[in-house]
Amino acid sequence: MDIKVYMQSVGIAARAASRDLARASSDLKNNALIAIAKQLNSNRNAVLAANKVDMDNGRNNGLNDALLDRLKLNNARIDAMIEGLHQVAKLPDPVGELTDLGVRPSGIKLAKMRVPLGVIGIIYESRPNVTIDAASLCLKSGNATILRGGSEAIESNQAIASSISQGLIDAGLPDSAVQVINTTDRAAVGELITLTESVDVIVPRGGKGLIERVSADARVPVIKHLDGNCHVYIDDYAAIDKALAIADNAKTHRYGVCNAMESLLVAESVAAQVLPLIAKIYSEKAVEMRGCANSCNILPSISKACESDWSEEYLAPIVAIKVVAGIDEAIEHINHYSSQHTESIITEDQDRGLRFISEVDSSSVMINASTRFADGFEYGLGAEIGISTDKIHARGPVGLEGLTSQKWVVFGDGQIRQ
């Protein structure tokens, strides 16, 4: 089938299903999530067999071990998907909530009603569990979903798609409520991101390259997560024990995550005291340190940072270290180099803390806490579809509410405009 025609038919079916989902009760959506979990459990062997095909093809095509590990499914990973479906079923349903109720001078009663966005397109890379994660969050928030996974995972994703379809039908929802694109043709992505009539928002999940490509060509609005170049700034008035614990945790708790600290800024007045203590911690954990000239004076054994280090998301045991004159330079440095993900100030001075959170232009700003807290679970959103580094619509961790919008509802009794 012609790819344009195919994608248009997918879009039309999704739009139609979105009408059913918009009026679906919470119970109906939760039943569908549980029915999908049941189907996935029953179809476990078929999913594992399909995944074996993908793994074999991946090995033959020379995928590296890290990619193969992301692609691999086993019983434990399927159990985690099933558990995820049950967890999303337990989350509160944001749809239908009325807020800002009031009566206007004209006599009309006005409120905002939370509603699904409509149709959400998800473009992702090789991890097949995203198929279930993304579908479950979109379904719970009342949206129809079009999923386009990586070509390496096509067999796994199709097998998971069968369970989803069957679960939707079991619960009495149209199976086009969640559609998984059944072709590896890359033109499908180009079509999906320009289906302005049928798709309300695109969420790309994957590496920076994927997200930049999607953002550059999309005509549909994109909720995107670019990189996480997060900073910790140790202020003149920092409590040193907190500074050490947080600089350690933010860098070394997990290296490959977007909310890990990549650059450490230290106020000049405390640098000579703090940096040797931190360097000891990092050395013991084999974290490579790259410092500015002043840092290298204090820590002669570390290597020198170059300009590109300040912009880097290492996702690795490497940290860039810079001595700054004080809070002004720290804020300026962060607003210049940060990817606007998450930044933290360590200070006991309340005014400086408030200045930092007001003036640093990032999606999460913290006082005396590890940047590692910036995620949907720690923030109590229950689950997240991603962490947005955009400023409009959804900023920071995006949970169910980020997949909804608000419309205005007016209750009148015959009012006309004078």
Place this chain on the structure above:
Amino acid sequence: MDIKVYMQSVGIAARAASRDLARASSDLKNNALIAIAKQLNSNRNAVLAANKVDMDNGRNNGLNDALLDRLKLNNARIDAMIEGLHQVAKLPDPVGELTDLGVRPSGIKLAKMRVPLGVIGIIYESRPNVTIDAASLCLKSGNATILRGGSEAIESNQAIASSISQGLIDAGLPDSAVQVINTTDRAAVGELITLTESVDVIVPRGGKGLIERVSADARVPVIKHLDGNCHVYIDDYAAIDKALAIADNAKTHRYGVCNAMESLLVAESVAAQVLPLIAKIYSEKAVEMRGCANSCNILPSISKACESDWSEEYLAPIVAIKVVAGIDEAIEHINHYSSQHTESIITEDQDRGLRFISEVDSSSVMINASTRFADGFEYGLGAEIGISTDKIHARGPVGLEGLTSQKWVVFGDGQIRQ
């Protein structure tokens, strides 16, 4: 100067100014608004003289009377701009508001803080008062603004820009907080909408052609208002007096506005009773009626609607009329043809009213009220930069809050992630 270099320098200056604006107090922003009003009052003669140049050029270039009227400034229109500045100064400042405060199990205190978007680009057509309207709303919400008006109004806009600059300086804010593009080169628009590093959002204000062009080429997110093809549906259970009053008001109160009704839907069971009464009202006001086959059977004197009438935003004394089987067909028709601006159901049946507001996918949905209420003033937003027909970020009338975002703020006491 090379247009690319010029626009980049404008963007860099705006980003720098946005940092000052983000930390400006409400008093400082309000003082700036009032200082701009004073300057505009003092510079009245210069603004009128500049506008005369635009008007003369417009006449020589063959602008039609409607466009010339939009372009024209006089003392009354300058007074209105000054009054607008004072009104915006009186609006509550949304910036800094903390919501959703809570303590998480980890012990961190979490909240959302309302913050400016940063830099807003406004692209608009010939009405020079938009220069003041848009600048004042962006300034009050703490954003730096780059304004690009129509080439017909270049002299007027530059004269107004001088007053804005002087007012900003008088109040102690950088004059790059509001910049008016000083060239009519159309390439400036192309540069502005792709300045992803310096501009956070674009708001196009003008006709559908302008908005479609901007949306098609923008790389920066766009908050847009496309057309207003609004519907009133008279249900089987409508109170006839309310139905007549609202159908009259929604169509005839003002013709050239986006929240005017363009299509009237009537349930079959009441059509024979209601349509002749409505036709009488419309006939007396010389509103042209274009009906479906069933409407034409009831009203033999009206003309027949063709398919394109259902999608049309007439902005004129014309109405399309369709008899529908009932609420299901009404919702389906609206979701298919509407521009998702504003729709109203006339019914005394509460369940039907609630179904309509839940299932109709438009930015404003109403029960027993005129579509003419859909605007920022009637909704109590104080002022509006436009009415968004988008679903993400801001939907419906966009006031100061729509020009802001929320970031997450975390107050810790040394917490690290376990």
